[in-house]
Amino acid sequence: MSNIRFGPAGSSDSFFAMGYKHTPQMPEYLERMGLNAYEYQCGRGVKISQEKAAQLKGLFSEKGIALSVHAPYYISMSSMEEEKRIGSVNYVLQSARAAAAMGGSRVIIHTGSCGKISRTEALELALDTTKKCIKALDAEGLSHIRMCPEVMGxxxxxxxxxxxxxxxxLDERILPCVDFGHLNARTYGGLKGPEDFDAVFQKIEKEIGVSRMKEIHIHFSKIQYTIPGGEKLHLTFEDTQFGPSFEPLAEILVKKGCVPTIICESAGTQAEDAAAMKQMYLNAGGTLI
Structure with missing residues (x-):
């Protein structure tokens, strides 16, 4: 049976405050924080060497920590420029290589913007680019790496x-990365009670089935938003003005028996807030293996 996982995206301020300096020390820090997942950030490019990746693979595996990789932010699966779409396939491939070398199995991807074309046209381009990514991964023997397109804010x-x-x-191997902070921002605070989160999971199950619904990738943080723009700024769990709150989501995760990987993207307190989510999940009746 799979296990639900909690962890941070990148390094919390406390990582450095506790005397740590380098990523190879991250597994020890996460163990101290009671966490079992980590999202390695390649937002500004995939720069990790094979040697360092192999080192991290051993260290994360030793502590039982599941690793995912956030692909470069400048990926644009929906760009009107073919050259940029081809480049995006290469960035996804680079991210997948890094994930595999570190023992990870998930790559989180921003799909891009709509630009000057309609949402329908942008989606068609993104679908075509995703197909090319799947072929590229298969050709390199990386078919076990799961692409996770992210809900944007x-x-x-x-x-x-x-x-x-x-x-x-497009493919059973593709998992949604549901960023509930983003979803709340783009619906102007639409995620409040358990029924709001339940509706999200019902939609996921209807569209791609119960198996993938139960193992989705989740990003969670409170996010300041504007109307009509949406997402503006990542906050911490200390914020009381903007949502969403994790407790109603925890209730639904327990109710549906979901075992997602939950990555916290709070601003500077992502490990602490990930640990808080773990406790909220347990308080809601959840169990850990």
Missing amino acids: KLNQLGTLEEVLEICK
């Missing part, structure tokens, strides 16, 4: 929940 970005699920329909 700004309204002009491609990446509504519905658009992400359309991409996921």
Whole structure:
């Protein structure tokens, strides 16, 4: 049976405050924090060497920590320029190589923006680029790496929940990365009670089935948003003005028996807030293996 996982995206401020300096020390830090997942950040490019990746693989594996990789932010699966779409395939491939070398199995991807074309046209381009990514991964023997297109927070970005699920329909290996902070921002605070989160999971199950619904990749943080733009700023769990709250999501995860990997993207307190989510999950009746 799979286990639900909690962890941070990148390094919390406390990582450095506790005297740590380098990524090879991250597994020890995460163990101290009671966490079992980590999202390695390649947002500004995939720069890790094979030697360092192999070292990290051993260290993370030793502590039982599941590793995912966030692909470069400048990926644009929906660009009107073919050269940029081809480049995006290469960036996904680079990220997948890094994930595999570190013992990870998930690559999180921003799909891009709509630019000057319609959402329908942008989605068609993203679907075509995703197909090319799948072929490239298969050709390199990386078919075990799962692409996770992310629900985005700004309204002009491609990446509504519905658009992400359309991409996921291309292949059983593709998992949605449901960023609930983004989803809350683009619905102007639409995620409040358990019923709001339940509706999200019902939609996922309807579109791509119960198996993938139970093992989705989740990003979670409180996010300041504007109307009509959407996402503006990542916050911490200390914030009381903007949502969403994790407790109602924890209730639904327990109710549905979901075992996602949950990555916290709070601003500077992502490990602490990930640990807080773990406790909220346990308080809701969840169990850990």
